[in-house]
Amino acid sequence: MKQTWNRLGSPDAISWIMVVLLLVQSVSGSLVAPFTDLNGRIFEFLAVRITSVLVITVVLGLGKMLLLHVARTRPMPLLTLGIFAVATVAGSVTQNWLLIVTQFTDKWTIGQRLIVAIPGLFGFLLVSGILISLARELSRNNQELAKTADELIAIRAEASERIEQRKAELISTVREQLEQSLSRMKTLVRADISAELKHMVDDVIRPLSFQISNEVKTYQPRSVVVASPKISWRILMNNAMRTNPTHPFSAAIWLGLLVGTFLTPTLGLPGLVTATALAAITFVGLTVVRLLWPILPQRMPVPARASCFAVITIGLMAMCPPVMEALSGYGFTAATVYVGWIVLGISLVWTVTLVFSVRDTLRSTRETLLATVDELKREVVQLNGEMRRLQKGISRLLHGPVQQIVSAAIHRLRNGNDGPATDSRIADLQASIAASIQLLNEPLEASIDLDTAISDFVELWDGVVKISLDFPVEARSRLLQEPVATSALVELIREGCGNAMRHGEATHIYVHVSIDDSDKTCRLIVKNDGKPLPSSPRTGLGSQIFDDLCLSWLRTQAGELVKLEALIPLVR
Structure with missing residues (x-):
């Protein structure tokens, strides 16, 4: 719940998709609302509603720009709610003024219209914002998951190569510096060779050993940055149809609330009874569908499942107008009102379906993403551990056998062990030092005690x-x-x-x-x-x-x- 609230405070919550959904809801809803006698002026009335939608669109666009500017570092859901509220009031005021100008009505009914708009329009913007922000987050997570999985595969495939490459780099560095000291020895007189060997220990072997041991080169995974991902509605619809797409309680509450807000202020108690009956019909109908939906064959294609759900939804919505007319006395069975109601009802039910589909899919994708990130972290830690073990091993090799061979050579030259320091003896010492360098190519110690x-x-x-x-x-x-x-x-x-x-x-x-x-x-x-x-x-x-x-x-x-x-x- 907290994550959903935070996502609502991001710029993703407002997009052109919201405007399209709003236009469908507004046009269909305008045919149902009993505030105005159209008298054959249906297209003029639709123009009024579309103009109010344009005003709402402008407010939402400015609000998105504001969110892009101030919500860069942290989500601001309260600001998003404020933008929705301003858009609701601006749209309602514009519509009321245009209805007076076009003489659809001669009285200022902004108070009554706001009573209708705030629960209905504001609620629609809120649910649409949640749907779009969740869908955007889902698309972002899908892309992050794909990139993280690719990097995990790459690390697993290249881990040995990276370690061997690092080993070659280290050996090359050590070999270069040691061989430079050896090459200088060939040009020195016999008395200076001991000093050069001491220089090799103090200024080459020991510093190199310390540097390799402490300045460990580790691998850091690339940061995954996904900007403005496109929402795959096809995937969301497929996920919704593969599971159970019906959510009786949520759909019934939303439909009942929406209808109740414009029927109750106008018709009083009959309007409230009508809205309650609508919610009850929707709840019972969708509950039956939810119970029967698992009967559909598992291998049934998604398009066929979607068609079944569409037919069921249309049938359920078509049952409501006669009941609503009988209870309220308003002509819900008139052709335009009937069509408007069916479009409105279907759009609301399918919106609820998509909201739950996005939520469940996002939860599943998030769990998979976290598991993949955890696996990637394990691989990175393992690779870094191998890197450190490699460098510690080379450091110990330098500090141990290589340094010991050079130190022994120094003592032999100083003390005259094994005979005088002849040219052949010096050549043998140089050869033993050169051979010690070859130890770097040997396999490192398998494990420490x-x-x-x-x-x-x-x-x-x-x-x-x-x-x-x-x-x-x-x-x-x-x-x-x-x-x-x-x-x-x-x-x-x-x-x-x-x-x-x-x-x-x-x-x-x-x-x-x-x-x-x-x-x-x-x-x-x-x-x-x-x-x-x-x-x-x-x-x-x-x-x-x-x-x-x-x-x-x-x-x-x-x-x-x-x-x-x-x-x-x-x-x-």
Whole structure:
């Protein structure tokens, strides 16, 4: 309900479709209204009604321009209702003035006409606005769903390629800088080679290792922007006919209210009785149709279903004028009035059908869209996790085997191990360093040791902060099958605890890890007794890490503790 109310406050609620529906309702309704004796001047009277519709159209057009200007950032439903009210009054005043000018009437009946117009015309504009805004939102969601699904398919198809491409970029960068140092060694005298090797460790390997480990390149999905989508009325009609298109209560209330507002002020109690009888006939008739509609064969084509519904609606509306005439004494069975009533009744019943069809279809599409977006988020998080694991692996390789080989070479040259530093010995050292670069092409470590990584982290801060870990054996065993999630979990625990100590000055941190196989997620909860969460927490690199590796995450103040909760996607 709240979403429908908000959509009414967008510029989408006013469009040319509303004018077309209004014209049909106004023309057909003018044949039914008993305020004026037409005396054969039907076309002049229609010209009066069409002119009032043009005035309403101008007000709605100006109102749409106003909404486009002031409702860019947030919906303004009250402003839309105000525009509808102004359009209702402007149309009623114009019609009343023209009826006097054309001598259809000689008295100013604006008060009486407003009594008719406000519930009838205003209600019609309101329902039409809801219908159009819902239909526009549905079309937008359909396009967003299509684009999101396309991106999801692309990510799944290109994930391995993206990872291999990133790996090639990193290896190329590392290889280029290391080989530059090696090439410089070939031009140096023997005494300077040791200094060049030290330079390679201090100024190349270590900075590269730190940079690759911390400046992780992540993938961000393209934002889906859909502007002014076209409404597919054919799809909406198909959806309405595939389900049950009858909504007895809503159609009966709307028809009864509309007829009652112009019959009751004119005819008094008979008018009220007539409107009530009309609502009852409509309700009973459509209820019977609703009960019998499932009898239609499921494979019956939509055009055939629509034809059946149209015939049923026409038949039901055709039954009403004789009853209405008998109760009110007004000539509802006159040809023009009869036709006008049938057109009016059909348009209102079908409008109700479309409103419910759009609502139900929008709800279903929205659920599908949310599920697809969630799946896309999972794929993006998984891809970012793979990217981070790749870069961490290359960083560890640089910091470990490559740096160790170069450091060992430095010690051999300085200490004279394995004999004097001859040209052949230097060439062997250069060859071993070159061979270490080739390690970058080897497959990376499949997974980190979860227990070791967490215990090392706890020991690192022992004596500084107390870390209480609640990590069930079942969850540990489950994560053995999830190398990407395990790597992400370790990094998020480090980041969450580190922030609690650096920014919150915590003395006690509680870490809880659990697995939910029903939605394939790992839940991480980190609580600390540090400083209370500020009213406007700042975001930084840590927030970006959580954005990249989590489906969702949230920081809240839980009593005296600051609580961080994050969901990590699982694959298996």
